Amino acid sequence: MxxxxxxxxxxxxxxxxxxxxxxxxxxxxxxxxxxxxxxxxxxxxxxxxxxxxxxxxxxxxxxxxxxxxxxxxxxxxxxxxxxxxxxxxxxxxxxxxxxxxxxxxxxxxxxxxxxxxxxxxxxxxxTSVRNNVGTDIKRDTSAFLDEYRKRKEGRSFKIWRSKFPTINREIGGYLSGNVYTWYGRSGRGKSVFTMEEAIEAAFQGANVLVWAMEMSRFEWMARAYSSISARRGVISATIGGVDYEAGFENRALLAGKLSEEFERGFEAFLAELNDLIPGTIKVRAVDDKDFSSRRVRDLEADILATKADVVVIDPYYYMTYEANTSRTTGGDAAETSKKLRALAGRTQTVIHGITQAEEVRDDKDDEGNRELRPPTRAELKKSKAFLEDSALTIGIDTLDGIGVIQLNKGRNGGEGVTVEVVYLPNYGIVREMETGAEAAGQFNF
The missing domain is CATH 1.10.860.10 (DNAb Helicase; Chain A)
Structure with missing residues (x-):
């Protein structure tokens, strides 16, 4: 017919x-x-x-x-x-x-x-046909109440707390269904900060998926073990005249040069990991032989396979970008950003993504010494689409054992807020500086 x-x-x-x-x-x-x-x-x-x-x-x-x-x-x-x-x-x-x-x-x-x-x-x-367009706020109240009760009981909407108390205070933590973009100039610790947030989520029971496209599996795991062991305070270390509860030294792990005593302690620590971390962390690394296709649809398949709650993309620009159907400069990154935003909503995951900030010349004092200066939102490199599609963009910088996190653009508040950080990743120490009563309870062991 x-x-x-x-x-x-x-x-x-x-x-x-x-x-x-x-x-x-x-x-x-x-x-x-x-x-x-x-x-x-x-x-x-x-x-x-x-x-x-x-x-x-x-x-x-x-x-x-x-x-x-x-x-x-x-x-x-x-x-x-x-x-x-x-x-x-x-x-x-x-x-x-x-x-x-x-x-x-x-x-x-x-x-x-x-x-x-x-x-x-x-x-x-x-060739699909839609039955309805959108939600009728007068007639679909029962659906809203159902979702409200699910969120009240923790069965639908999730909030994953940051390791840094100021971020939790300002934006209430990381909300499922949203993308958060971290950026900084080259070599300033973007991968370390997002790793810390990934570990923090796993300590809260999250299933975490990491796409580590710049780092080998062994390197990422060594950094993670340094951080997790620092949370346990397995080693007492004096660094720059200050006593810290630290973790296994990252460089010694990478080089295979732990002392015999520390090797025994490290093996005992690894044996406890399963009981120590309520959630899971799955890492896809640059040296994985089956990690050749890196499109948004591949990420979705991995999210479904791992039942991920939290995702780290390190970095965005090593993904296989979507086709530039708009034929505009940066259109491939923009299309990828839109699909990642839709993916976060569809899978109700928190996605932490990393990109570069523009290199600048005004981060030195009159004597030529580099100063601590996180990048502004205007210095977001590669694609402004990641700025627009993210619930929050987070600029970072580090220098000589300290660091700063700056909340640069946020739909839920916090814009312009800075967080001062102790930054000693070789010993697994990356944490907000203590400021009296505000620092109480900042660790979730």
Whole structure:
């Protein structure tokens, strides 16, 4: 049956050309040239005259179009049938195209399957029919109350506390469904700060997924073990004349040069990890052989597989960016940023992402010594889209055992607030400086 002609005939009879827009019916959804010509004529006529044309006018203007009088089926049902048929045609045209054979020859099996899935999903998006648009705030109150009760009971909405008390005080912690972007100039500790937040979440019971695209698995784990052991205070260390409860030295772990005594202590510490950390941390690192595809859809697959609550992307710009459909400078990063924002909402995860800040020349005093200066929001490098799509952007800087965190743009407050930090990552010590009563209870062991 010619469902396209039935749908267009109903548009004419009902004088409702806006139905084509409501159900997102496009020229490509029709199977015959006559239907496509009728579609274009009806749209053009309605745009000029503010109403649908008479059926006799369409029949006279469009050769081969058959008008179907008194179509009783609903617009939604007809739209579904038209798009169902269009989807079948699109899939057949795609699967039988030379492009499929070319991609099969060019790509690895993993890349080819990913490409096939993406193309098939594109067909689904182009041929789907929505039942409702948005949420009616007057009629959908029961759905709101259901979500409210879930959040009250901790079954839906999650807040993961930061390791740094000031961040918790200013923004209330990290809210599920949001993206948080950390940035700083090269070599200032972006990976360390986000690792600390990942570990903090795991101590609260979160399942954490880390995409470490600059760091080897061994390097990331060594840093993490230094940090976790520092929380336990396994070593007493005097650094710069100050006594600290510290962790196993990171550089000694990386070089395999712990003393025999510390090796025994380290092995005992590792044996306790399972009982020490309520949550989990899964690391995908740059040297993992199965970590070659790094698109947003790959990240989503990993989130689903690990049941992640918190995600670290280190850094954004080593992901495989999405296609630049806008053909604008930075469009690939912008499209990736939008998809990451949607992914956080869809999976209800907290996503911590890292990017670079612009290098500057005004971070030195009159004598040429570098000063501690976190980057401003204007110095966010690579793509301003990450600024716009993030719930909070966080600038960092470190220097000679101290650091600073600056909240630069936040939807939930805190903009312009700074946090002073003791920064001794070689000993696992990265924590907010104590300021009397405000520092009480800052650690969640």
């Amino acid at each position: 010619a469902y396209g002609e039935s749908l267009l005939s109903k548009v004419i009879d009902a004088n409702d050309p806006t139905a084509l827009t409501r159900y997102d019916i496009r020229e490509e959804h029709f199977g015959t040239e006559a239907e496509r010509k009728a579609y274009r004529f009806i749209r053009d006529y309605a745009e000029t005259n503010g109403r649908a044309p008479d059926y006799r006018t369409v029949a006279a203007e469009v050769a081969g179009f058959t008008y179907m009088p008194e179509v009783a089926d609903s617009f939604e049902w007809l739209a579904r049938k038209v798009k169902y048929d269009a989807g079948k045609r699109m899939l057949h045209r795609f699967l039988t195209s030379p492009q499929v054979g070319e991609k099969f020859s060019e790509m690895s099996s993993e890349e080819f399957v990913g490409w096939l899935i993406a193309e098939a999903e594109n067909v689904i998006m182009r």
